Amino acid sequence: MQVTHVNPYARLPRPYRSMHTVDSTVDAEGRAHWLLSERPPATGRAPKSNGHEPYDALVVTVGDGAPQETHLSAVAHPRGLLGALPDGGFVVAGARTRRTARPGEQVQVFDALGRASWTFDVGDAVEHLLVGADGDLWVGHFDENPAGIRRWSASGELLWESGDTVPGAGWIMDCYALNLGRHAVWACPYTEFPVLEIREGEPVRVRSNSVRGARALAVAGERIVFFGGYGHDADRLVVCGTTGSGVEPVESARVVRPDGGPLGRRHVVSRDARVYVLDTEWYVLDAGGAVPAS
Template sequence: MQKTALVPHLHLPRAHHDRHVLTSTVDVFGTAHWLLAERAPQPRGDVPPVDALVVSVDPDGDVELTELSGVRGRRPYLDRLPDGGFVVAVSRTRRYEEAKQVQVFDVLGRETSSFSVGDAIEHLLVDEAGHIWVGHFDENPVGIRRWSATGRLVWTSDGARIPGLFDCYALNVSGTTAWACPYTDFPLVEIRPDRPDRPVTVWTNGIRGAHAVAVHGDRVAFYGGYGEEGDRLAHGRLTETSVEPRDVGLLTLPDGSAPGRRRIVGRGSRIYVQAEPFTAWGVFDLSSCS
């Protein structure tokens, strides 16, 4: 089976390797961010708010540090707003009903607002307009929603006629467009809320279980799957109504090894992958494939 190696993208500066990585992401502009704490939180019980450091590394390698006060959650979600602020969120609402689930910080690291977006967050990604896209897993099957940075619901998949939208397995946000591949039917879905005549386009798809998707023109790639297909990289082409499957191979780390435990972020034609110890991002770019 053909193997495709990730290309090294960005890494956490070595000076910060002594801190614990709470989470990490790559934003819509290709900048990588690490949310760091002095020590790992306890594996069980309530987690008190902590002061955390965001280390941001842009595509040119420039480093920026932002201190955030009172970050909640053991394994939060993180993304950057276009104005330089940050969004931090916990997946579950059970312990954060009073304090709210989503925290918004300004460019100086001060919390400016908080709100809830619904239990069971699986994906949280900010778009170029500063809207927050949230995909949920099956313990709260509300689908996919787009929120303002002040907590106003601006788009919802309710009534969008997305077949089998029970668990948002894959979510890709680039520009102001989102792509999704949800369980149970795994269609490929394009969402453009700013196109009122046709905000949602759906293609049927036989590639099941992918946890990331990349799109470039009429080409699409799905990463991940069930069981032994966890490292699968499946290519396809878009017809008028369906995804036509093409090549199937494996996606590896730059050295050719399997990623193991990983974080994944989809952004347009790119799939970013970060393996333990979560200090470096690699990238697969569909636009670079012949």
């Protein structure tokens, strides 16, 4: 099979590598952020709460220039999902509400100085949490929550939701892939894996799709690139063209590291034409140039 190489993108600076990584993400401006703690926070126990003591954490941001540090106090979630706000603040969210100490505390919002500001809930079973350039949170749920895909303000106001069904797309049982772009949001949900194009003030556009199980997608004009899949297809790349009502595969390849080795465990973030892939460091795939090579 043909292969395509991911390109190096961002690496956690060496002085911080002895710390425990809770989560990492890439924001709307392309900056990489790591949520770090001195020790695995899951080892702390607190009676009659969510089972874990709050801990102090450090966010390290890598973009242009020197790395930046933001110290967060009293982080509640031992395996929190990290999002970066455009004002320099951050959100840390628990994927499961049943692991939250009290209702209304699933999402913690921290200001640019790392101070906890307020909390709110976005619903159980969070698969994807992406923050846009406007500061809104887009949340895609997995199959234990039928809410589908929802948009929240950073203050906790529900702004939009897909519901468990979308006309022409069927049942939105599990948001497998979510891409938060500047002008549109793209999603590929289980069970039929349609490609959803969500634009503010417009009905959701639905395209049929035969690519099953992708965990990320990138969009460049009329080209859509899917990454991931079931089993042996975990490293699969499928390049597709779009028609009026569907998505048609054009070519496929296996994704490898820059040195040609296989990817290990990975986390993905999809934004516009790019899929950011976190293995031991952040790599990037660009839909505009993701052409398989022999």
